[in-house]
Amino acid sequence: MSAFPPAREQQRKMEEGRAYSQDGVLSHLEMLEAQAHELALKQEETEQQEEKLARLKARVQELRLRRDELQAKVDLQQKRLLGKEGVVTSSAPDAAQPSDRAVLEWKMKSVQAMLQVFYLTGISGKLTKHGVCFCISTAYEGTYLDSYYLDLLTKPEVRIRRHSVPVFIPLEQLAKKYLQTDIKRFLSVLSDHLNAYVGRRYQADQLQERFSERLEGALQRNSLCNVLVFNYNTSGKNQTFPFSAKLLYGDLCRSLPTEAVVSCTPDAPASLAGRTAAHSDVFRHVALHKAFDSISSPEEGLDRAP
Amino acid sequence: MDETVAEYIRRTVLKIPRDEIKSMLQTWGFLSETQLQTLNFHQTKDNISQDVVQLCEDNSADIKQAAVLDIIYNHIYPNKRIWSVYQMNKTGEETDFFDLTDFKKKFKRRLQSALKNVTINFREYEDNAIWIRIAWGTPYKKPNQYKTSYVVYHSQTPYVFISASVLRSTLPLLCQALVVASNYHDIREMELRSHCLNSLKDIAFKRYSQTFQTYYPRPLQERNVAPENVDLRIIQENRSEKERIQRVNREVFGDGPQPKLEFAQYKLETMFKSNPKMDVLDIKEPFRCLVKFSSPHLLESLKSLAPAGLADAPLSPLLTCIPQKARNYFKIRERKGFFPGSFVSP
Numbered sequence: 001m002s003a004f005p006p007a008r009e010q011q012r013k014m015e016e017g018r019a020y021s022q023d024g025v026l027s028h029l030e031m032l033e034a035q036a037h038e039l040a041l042k043q044e045e046t047e048q049q050e051e052k053l054a055r056l057k058a059r060v061q062e063l064r065l066r067r068d069e070l071q072a073k074v075d076l077q078q079k080r081l082l083g084k085e086g087v088v089t090s091s092a093p094d095a096a097q098p099s100d101r102a103v104l105e106w107k108m109k110s111v112q113a114m115l116q117v118f119y120l121t122g123i124s125g126k127l128t129k130h131g132v133c134f135c136i137s138t139a140y141e142g143t144y145l146d147s148y149y150l151d152l153l154t155k156p157e158v159r160i161r162r163h164s165v166p167v168f169i170p171l172e173q174l175a176k177k178y179l180q181t182d183i184k185r186f187l188s189v190l191s192d193h194l195n196a197y198v199g200r201r202y203q204a205d206q207l208q209e210r211f212s213e214r215l216e217g218a219l220q221r222n223s224l225c226n227v228l229v230f231n232y233n234t235s236g237k238n239q240t241f242p243f244s245a246k247l248l249y250g251d252l253c254r255s256l257p258t259e260a261v262v263s264c265t266p267d268a269p270a271s272l273a274g275r276t277a278a279h280s281d282v283f284r285h286v287a288l289h290k291a292f293d294s295i296s297s298p299e300e301g302l303d304r305a306p
Numbered sequence: 307m308d309e310t311v312a313e314y315i316r317r318t319v320l321k322i323p324r325d326e327i328k329s330m331l332q333t334w335g336f337l338s339e340t341q342l343q344t345l346n347f348h349q350t351k352d353n354i355s356q357d358v359v360q361l362c363e364d365n366s367a368d369i370k371q372a373a374v375l376d377i378i379y380n381h382i383y384p385n386k387r388i389w390s391v392y393q394m395n396k397t398g399e400e401t402d403f404f405d406l407t408d409f410k411k412k413f414k415r416r417l418q419s420a421l422k423n424v425t426i427n428f429r430e431y432e433d434n435a436i437w438i439r440i441a442w443g444t445p446y447k448k449p450n451q452y453k454t455s456y457v458v459y460h461s462q463t464p465y466v467f468i469s470a471s472v473l474r475s476t477l478p479l480l481c482q483a484l485v486v487a488s489n490y491h492d493i494r495e496m497e498l499r500s501h502c503l504n505s506l507k508d509i510a511f512k513r514y515s516q517t518f519q520t521y522y523p524r525p526l527q528e529r530n531v532a533p534e535n536v537d538l539r540i541i542q543e544n545r546s547e548k549e550r551i552q553r554v555n556r557e558v559f560g561d562g563p564q565p566k567l568e569f570a571q572y573k574l575e576t577m578f579k580s581n582p583k584m585d586v587l588d589i590k591e592p593f594r595c596l597v598k599f600s601s602p603h604l605l606e607s608l609k610s611l612a613p614a615g616l617a618d619a620p621l622s623p624l625l626t627c628i629p630q631k632a633r634n635y636f637k638i639r640e641r642k643g644f645f646p647g648s649f650v651s652p
Contacts, residue, residue, distance in 0.1 A: 149518035
């Protein structure tokens with residue numbers, strides 16, 4: 001099958017040639033030449049195409065190889081990221097970088113918030129260049145009051161560099177006692193002192209603010225608020241102040257008095273005089289402004305006092 | 307009414323600014339409201355004072371009451387006097403209850419046992435301060451009401467603020483009475499003086515603004531710092547340096563206003579250091595000199611030196627230690643070794 005068709009075509013062409021020959025041999029030759037040229041062109045074309053195909057195939061091969069290489073790299077990177085982040089849902093590889101930073105920032109923020117919240121515990125601190133700076137925040141019955149600061153040097157020995165503790169708090173004595181040996185104890189005792197002082201002051205202020213019509217003039221107090229003296233009545237309607245109280249706070253770490261002396265003017269009715277003991281008892285056990293709430297029931301309600 | 311009392315009241319009224327005379331007389335409470343209503347406060351101060359004296363005459367005022375008016379005036383205008391801070395010391399550790407009546411009694415007894423002629427007045431204020439006015443006399447002379455001493459004492463603190471009388475000899479007696487009355491053992495001057503009593507209190511009681519490092523964000527102070535450069539074409543070449551100065555300044559002085567002092571005095575007793583070739587002073591004697599800084603508001607002006615570019619950023623600790631050391635009079639002596647600027651107590 002392979003040999004015949006050209007042979008046949010040859011034959012056909014020969015016959016054609018014979019037919020042409022009638023016109024002349026030269027024209028036949030011309031025709032043959034043209035045919036040969038055509039053939040040569042075709043052959044060249046196919047050859048070029050084949051060459052191009054081979055080149056392209058090689059290129060494809062090359063690109064495939066490159067693709068595989070990159071894929072492997074990407075796979076490796078993703079695997080590594082997954083390993084680092086733990087169980088983070090796989091995200092696009094180009095988004096992974098900023099999310100890493102965001103996580104860090106978030107962590108920083110939460111740690112900072114924790115450190116800030118620490119002041120709510122009453123004692124918080126921060127390392128400084130020279131040592132530690134402690135902040136003692138005081139509160140009374142859920143109300144946050146003043147904060148006091150202590151700047152401590154730690155070398156060569158623990159020493160108070162600066163502070164804002166009121167002068168009448170026996171800071172020096174406490175420091176002498178505990179600062180070198182037991183700093184935890186030192187801070188907790190100091191905090192007790194400060195809280196108790198602030199609590200006593202708060203009660204006295206509250207009393208003055210809320211019950212001024214039942215008090216004769218201003219409260220007499222001292223800096224530590226550990227002695228309070230005042231004259232008062234129980235109704236606030238009359239202008240006489242039959243009771244006088246002197247509260248002594250013997251324990252500087254407590255905000256309740258250790259001693260409450262209540263007396264009654266001699267010209268007051270006996271019914272009032274009988275209540276002094278009850279009043280004294282209330283003062284010793286209840287916060288001052290609350291004590292006033294309970295003893296100041298209208299006229300005869302004093303029996304309700306605990 | 308004693309003539310000296312009348313004259314004293316007249317002079318005290320004359321000291322008061324006209325538009326405050328009424329309110330001060332009300333605080334005094336010696337003249338009744340109806341009496342005050344008869345007073346014409348629009349006439350000359352001289353006439354007002356005459357009228358006030360006349361009313362006091364009717365109420366037969368004595369020196370005790372006149373002295374109270376003087377205390378009220380001094381309490382409102384403490385800056386008219388110069389105050390000095392004294393510190394008392396205790397050997398024991400007990401913190402006792404402070405009994406005001408006991409304090410007054412002891413104080414009075416001490417002074418009166420030494421001097422027969424002395425006027426002592428107490429007045430308590432709401433910040434737990436006790437104001438004491440003392441007019442001094444001699445065994446043969448009546449107290450001089452114009453050369454008084456003033457004492458401001460906050461109970462249970464070791465600090466006393468004294469505005470001494472020009473009669474200097476009375477000071478030891480006054481100190482003695484204070485120590486006895488407040489149950490302390492001795493007393494010494496702290497070398498801290500100013501006209502501004504409240505600033506002295508802030509320094510002694512450590513209430514002046516200090517910066518402490520904490521994590522707890524303090525409420526931001528309202529600071530009206532006007533934007534310095536609105537012009538975008540101007541570039542701050544030394545921004546970081548400026549920020550450093552500001553930071554250092556804040557560390558040293560804090561954010562708040564400074565206590566008001568008018569002076570800082572440094573007495574130098576140091577050797578003169580010069581190039582040995584110059585042969586200027588090769589004497590082993592200390593080179594004595596006195597450096598005095600004065601300003602209507604010394605600490606505030608020191609604070610603004612560095613930001614204004616007039617001094618290097620951390621100022622000398624000699625200048626910045628004033629509130630910390632609670633003193634504004636220093637004596638500087640040579641110290642063995644190379645440490646410059648040592649503080650030696652006098």
